[in-house]
Amino acid sequence: MAVGRIIKALSGFYYVQSNEGVYACRGRGVFRNKKITPLVGDYVEFEVRNEDEGYIMKVKDRSNELIRPPIANIDQVCIVNAATSPDFHPLLLDRFLVLIESKHIQPLIFITKMDLATQEEIERVKEYQAAYQSIGYEVKLLSSEEPQRNSDVMPYFKDKVSVFAGQSGVGKSSLLNMLDPNLFLETAEISKSLGRGKHTTRHVELLPIGEGLVADTPGFSVLEFSDLEPEDLGVCFPEIRRHMPDCKFRGCLHDKEPKCAVKTAVNNGLIAEFRYQHYLRFLEEIKMRKPRY
The missing domain is CATH 1.10.40.50 (Probable gtpase engc; domain 3)
Structure with missing residues (x-):
């Protein structure tokens, strides 16, 4: 029995990464009866059936999971906010933080577009940065004009599974591409072996960045506190x-x-x-x- 981690789920197949390579696997019928749905990020035991295909036999216990986006065993969520266009929104940031804290996952706060902000906006963002850092959160201010500042965040991804979160327009995709300019190029190459089309974020996939894995996801579609009392x-x-x-x-x-x-x-x-x-x-x-x- 081989062991690996699901790095992508698409069209009924689970793509499992093991030391030997990536295998396109189906789930056992017994999972449906037990209402077990394998998630991207799951560690699984699987049977290899031929060169690059197999069947998932067992899903190992999870340390945590999210439903929207559907992913398991996350080490940290990087909440991406913009200093401007759209305006920095502490209420929305706190909504993300509560949801992530409720799942016992480590949050990281990235604030992008510092180079586009006015002096007044920069001062406002820095006041909030100090407030969140006093609570104990890591807050990084990022700018497309200062690549060095962005490279400072690379160590945070080492040996971790990270998920990016944030409202539309804050620059999540731009930030990912800045962290690894080859990401979209590699994604196109991966599509040949994994059957993926052009770069879209309609499904969840783990991509290698900075000696870790980052989930390329459709984002947090629901920000309601439905599980909290x-x-x-x-x-x-x-x-x-x-x-x-x-x-x-x-x-x-x-x-x-x-x-x-x-x-x-x-x-x-x-x-x-x-x-x-x-x-x-x-x-x-x-x-x-x-x-x-």
């Missing part, structure tokens, strides 16, 4: 999580409760006011969600 939300804000044990009441939602350590930390400037307001907004959204039966 109100009491789970605070854990997804690291600075709130740190103060939660000091709240007087167990199950405190840090909203209207008395003797709340989180609200005290906000008043004392230990938690940024904008982050707390985003927390309250997300909390209300989760509370207003229709109940699931």
